[in-house]
Amino acid sequence: MTDSTLNPVRRLPLPEFIGLMAILFATIAFSIDAMLPALPEIAAELVPDDVNSAQLVLTSFMMGMGIGTLFAGPISDALGRKLTISLGLLIYIAAAFGAHYASSLESLLVLRVLQGLGAASPRIVGLALVRDLYQGREMARISSFVMMVFIMVPALAPAAGQLIINIGGWRAIFLAFIALGLFNLTWLNLRQAETLAPPARRPLAFGTLIAGAREVLSDRQVMICMVVMTLGFGQMFALLASAQQLFGETYHQGDRFPVLFAAMALLASVGTILNMRYVVQLGMRRIAKAAYMMQIVSAALFLTTLLTGILPEPLRFPAFFLWAVSVFAMAGVTFGNLNALAMQRMGHIAGMTASIVSAFSTLGAILIAAPVGLMFNGTAIPVASAALICSSVAWLLMRQLED
Secondary structure, three states, X not given: OOOOOOOOOOOOOHHHHHHHHHHHHXXXXXXXXXXXXXXXXXXXXXXXXXXXXXXXXXXXXXXXXXXXXXXXXXXXXXXXXXXXXXXXXXXXXXXXXXXXXXXXXXXXXXXHHHXXXXXXXXXXXXXXXXXXXXXXXXXXXXXXXXXXHHHHHHHOHXXXXXXXXXXXXXXHHHHHHHHHHHHXXXXXXXXXXXXXXXXXXXXXXXXXXXXHHHHXXXXXXXXHHHXXXXXXXXXXXXXXXXXXHHHHHHOOOHHHHHHHHHHXXXXXXXXXXXXHHHHHHHOHHHHHHHHHHHHHHHHHHHHHHHHHOOOOXXXXXXXXXXHHHHHHHHHXXXXXXXXXXXXXXXXXXXXXXXXXXXXXXXXXXXXXXXXXXXOOOOOOXXXXXXXXHHHHHHHHHHOOOOO
């Protein structure tokens, strides 16, 4: 499927294209999830008197990613997709190298911000690259394929992170990030053709950037999608930030955390598979709206069990586990569809649109997730409450969207 903004480049075989896009997108998920088993060791070594602050290793990365998304898209609209992704990966690799030697939490957080800054490029520009080749429900279908692989790859990240910690300590995780960055850089440059033809590029002129940003921000559908994605990311990031403490301290499953987290993510991928199968038939808005309604019900029921203490002790962890699966399943069903809806009319400024949507949703999500994570009180009440509120508002906004 093509439109006037698409470059008639040679396409990779679909399985390889999905794999490449998934591993580029998974750079972010792996960079977050592989750190989860390291948080207790980081806290013990760098901040033994304030263990909750170790969560900032996650949110600082997301902050850098949010900032990076403001620039990656417009730069890719001017320089092309491949060069921009490559530059981002080089920043990511350099920051990971520095983080390996960080001697304080403050220096580690600065380097994690820089690492997130670099990781924004493969994620955001990868989305623009997909939009160069596909659009509408077909883009949503491709995004669902990518999301399925994207979820399954980082499902193993905590287990991989734990294995790396057992072998070389928590600092060795950053060596794995370097290896991932080099792998992605090599695959991209050897196999993927540039998808944005020089005549379609937009110069990095202030007036051009302002005009593009104004066009994106004045589109009602894009704005609704941004807010809904912010709410979706916010509740998911809040759960991620507290996951290690919830599994370990609240439910006493710390030793099994990597395996349980992998099982949780793999079970959640069922939602992505269903979306991939039915999105062309049912439409993006309808599926995303249903997913948020399901999360409203799920979060309300789980929160009720927490507040009333109605569940006997043996059932409390299974209830938490099933609810956590529903949060990640919701993400797999909604994010690809919302991205496709936001980009639907913006093919001529795909990079700019991807940047603004992702920057807004990521930075907004941090404003939700960081306070919720720091409110951890030994129970899942803060994260479940955040999920209920965020999903309720998201569902109301989804009613205003057009498919």
